[in-house]
Amino acid sequence: MKNIHEDDAKLERLNEISYMLNDLSFYMDTHPADGRAADWFDEYNAERKEILEAFEAR
Numbered sequence: 167m168k169n170i171h172e173d174d175a176k177l178e179r180l181n182e183i184s185y186m187l188n189d190l191s192f193y194m195d196t197h198p199a200d201g202r203a204a205d206w207f208d209e210y211n212a213e214r215k216e217i218l219e220a221f222e223a224r
Contacts, residue, residue: 176217183214 190207197203 176220180214180217183210183217186210187214 187207187210190203190210194200194203194207
């Protein structure tokens, strides 16, 4: 049962990160010099990749 709840939490986090990456992409289109946004994008993208890799490894 615990795995199902962990999976749900990971999928929810994946959705949150994907939404954030989408918003950051739009923001960076209009604010290309904002280095913080690029850093956040890289951090969220790395976390997204980790979650996806964990699901793919199953």
